[in-house]
Amino acid sequence: MSKAEATRERILDAALEEFSTFGVAGARVDRIAHKAGCNKNLIYIYFESKEKLFTTLLQRHLADVNLHMPFTADDLPGFAGKVYDFATAHPEILRLLAWSTLEQSAQLPETRAESFDYMAAAVIDGQREGRIDPGFEPEFLVTTLMAIATAWSPALPFGTSTRHPAPEVLRDNVVKAVTLLVRPFTDVAVSGPGPETSDEEEQS
Secondary structure (H helix, E strand, O other), X not given: OOHHHHHHHHHHHHHHHHHHHHHHXXXXXXXXXXXXXXXXXXXXXXXXXXXXXXXXXXXXXXXXHHHHOOOOHHHHHHHHHHHHHHXXXXXXXXXXXXXXXXXXXXXXXXXXXXXXXXXXXHHHHHHHXXXXXXXXXXXXXXXXXXXXXXXXXXXXXXXXXXXXXXXXXXXXHHHHHHHHHHXXXXXXXXXXXXXXXXXXXXXX
């Protein structure tokens, strides 16, 4: 790795901490440069602006997520479990995503919308093949799956509750919830007693 590449990596590492804590508007290039151990002019040379630095950083982490956690509609509950693991282990990335939604000053990476469209299209195929409940819109299923899986991250309001079950129990509940959400109606077992009958009906 060249000296320039090493400096660029330090800037991105420092930017993750700064942006996840303060967002785009609240982040300061001076602080990023100080943490990265470089002159702040280098940040503008490498990334042009604070906003483009944020977009580059978000794009980088989204690419890492897609690489290590590829989406497949064949096992949506299993995918939800992996998202839960990632969200609880990397709250700073969840905060970065939250800031990207709240603030409009930085351009969102095109791959974010492309990833969502890809997941929705995969769900449509699963619905057509009878593997996924067709009663919900695919976009709703993808959004709800991600919401269930990431709701327990320390980065989110409800993720800091002290009344939560153990992490492994939460993960199991996430997987079960998504299983119930996406499984076809034909997979739902009918259980319990049938309609009550009177003594006269039983004797007839």
